[in-house]
Amino acid sequence: MLPLVAIVGRPNVGKSTLFNRLVGKKLALVDDTPGVTRDRRSGDAKLGDLRFTIMDTAGLEDADPESLAGRMRSQTEAALAECDAILFVIDARVGMTPLDGHFADIVRRSKPPVILVANKAEGKVGMAGAYESFELGLGDPVPISAEHGEGMADLYSALREVFEAAGAAEIAGDDDDLGLRPEDIAITGVPVDEEGNTIGDDPIRPLRITVVGRPNAGKSTLINRLVGEERLLTGPEAGITRDSISVDWVWRGREIKIFDTAGMRRKARVQEKLEKLSVADGIRAVKFAEVVVVLLDATIPFEKQDLQIADLVVREGRALVIGLNKWDLIEDRTAKLKELREEADRLLPQARGVQLVTLSGLVGQGLDRLMDACVKAYDLWNTRVSTGRLNRWMSALIEHHPPPAVSGRRLKLRYMTQAKTRPPHFVIFSTRPDAVPESYLRYMVNGLRDSFEMPGVPIRLHVKKGGDNPFDKGK
Structure with missing residues (x-):
């Protein structure tokens, strides 16, 4: 198992920028606004020949535990409790602040070893602030610039020393050990068709499920209930989630990677740059998912924005499941479900027959039904129909309802085949x-x-x- 390294510090010191630098991708949202990151986000990092898991956290703030900032701090404290090493980041251009000293005391009392990182240390001003950080008593600071990639060699030396002392280092050796994830490696042992498409279920890769919906639909609460821990930040405020956070989980022996996303409001209402970045991150999570759960508020279902989100999922070709959350607030449930079934077929003709799952993330109702629906949708998404069955079906269809004549000439459909799956393409x-x-x-x-x-x-x-069927040997 790879060692876990947590990045902590007060808001706006460049933690997410350092996270992106170490994972080699722009996964975490970055903006000049303090407090952009709210949830814990993990990623596979590499620095030289070191391989480890890096965790981005919310900025440490002094706040009431019941407030949003206080709940963000509790998420960071949870990361401190489970990590193997800590990168305590300060802003070298601003220099030392009372908050840095206060939180340095908290970090110092934690069990994992601490590496003091002075970010934004490019230039003379930055180096002066890095020298100030000696007073924290956390050892020699490592001056870096996460934005420009400076000082990574010094950070590598500090991390390697900590890993070797703890016996937790994983260092790349041969070319066949490059820290690749299973999804980066060619799949073997999985049935494939003549074109190389996988058939049916894939036992190697985790099933990728993305949960999307309008703000305050209960997405984070649902995922917390599914995984059985307070992994994601929740609360009564709308729009708490900003990043698309992935959570690894096992359900009935099957590996699941489930993604929480920011609430998507109507495009006309999205004005701020940060919200635009959050929505774009959520759309990207939809594009890379296999199954997408569009979570609706059962008390106000099928709003225009809900339909637009569902249409986006269909256009992207993802397997779709509609979750009716807050079902515990509905009184006449049988009549309501029948009504919503009719509405779904009428309002979403492009996904006619889509599965509707009633659930309540708050009280834990319908969670197994939701996962069963996701697995079923995934299997249907992998459906492959033989060419013979398709052509027999098309012949019967044309005989029952032939294509119309265009410009006085009857259309002729010769034959059909399935080109690929995921989604079915004919x-x-x-x-x-x-x-x-x-x-x-x-x-x-x-x-x-x-x-x-x-x-x-x-x-x-x-x-x-195309002309005649090339597979018909009698012609």
């Missing part, structure tokens, strides 16, 4: 592909969904120019 060959009307393609998509039992799955249907 190709029809026709002599006049541009003339096939959209209405008839929608009719075929609905027929595919009903005949091959793919409710709620995004289906791609493409028409190409």
Whole structure:
């Protein structure tokens, strides 16, 4: 297991910038506004030949434990309790502040070894502030510039010394050990089709689930209830979550990587730069997910923004599940569920038959039903239909309802096949592909969904120019 290193410090000293530098990607949101980071975010880091897990944390602040800042501080304290080493970051350009001294005392009393990092130390002004940090009594400061990548060699030496002292260092050796995650390595032992697409379930990679929705729909509360700990920051305030935070979890022996995202408001209401970055981060989480749970407030379901979020998921081709949260507040549940089922089919025709799961993240109702629905949606998303079955189905469909005549000429659909899965993508060959009307393609998509039992799955249907069926040996 890789050693865990936590980055702590007061707000706006560059913790998230250092986190991004160590993981080699811009994962954490960075802005000049203090207090951007609120939740704990982990990532696989490498520095030279060192491999470790780095954790970004919220800025340490003195605040009432019940306030938002106080709850953020409790998340940081939880990170201090579980890490193997601490990077205590100060702003070398500002110099020492009373808050730095106060929180240095807290960090000093923690068990893990502490490395004092003086960030923003480029130039003479920065170095002067780095020298001031000797008074904290945390040893020699490591002057760096996370923004420009300066001082990384000194940070490497300090981390290596701490890891070797604790016997926790993992150092890359051969070329085949480069700290790659399972998803970076070619999958073996998984059934594939003739084109190399995986068939059905993949037992190696964790199932990637993203939870999205409007602000205050209960996304973080739901994930905390699922994983069984207060992993994410929650509260009555809307818009607490800013970053897209991934949480690793095991459900019934299956590895799950579940992503919490910031609430998505209507585009016209998103004015601030920070909120735009948060929404963009959430959209990116949707694009890299396999199953997306659109979480609705059951007391005010299917608002316009809910439908736009669901449409985004379908356009991105992800497996869709709709969660009806706060179901414990509904009185006549049977009638309400029937009404919402009809509304979903009417308002989301592009995902007709999508699974609706009633749940309550606050009291823990319907959690297993939600996960069962996610696994089922994932399996449907991997559906593959043989070419023979597709062409027999298309022949029967055309016989029952032939395509319309365009410019006095009847359209001829020759044959069809499935090009790929995830989501199911079908190709029809026709002599006049541009003339096939959209209405008839929608009719075929609905027929595919009903005949091959793919409710709620995004289906791609493409028409190409082609003549007779090349697989028909009799012609």
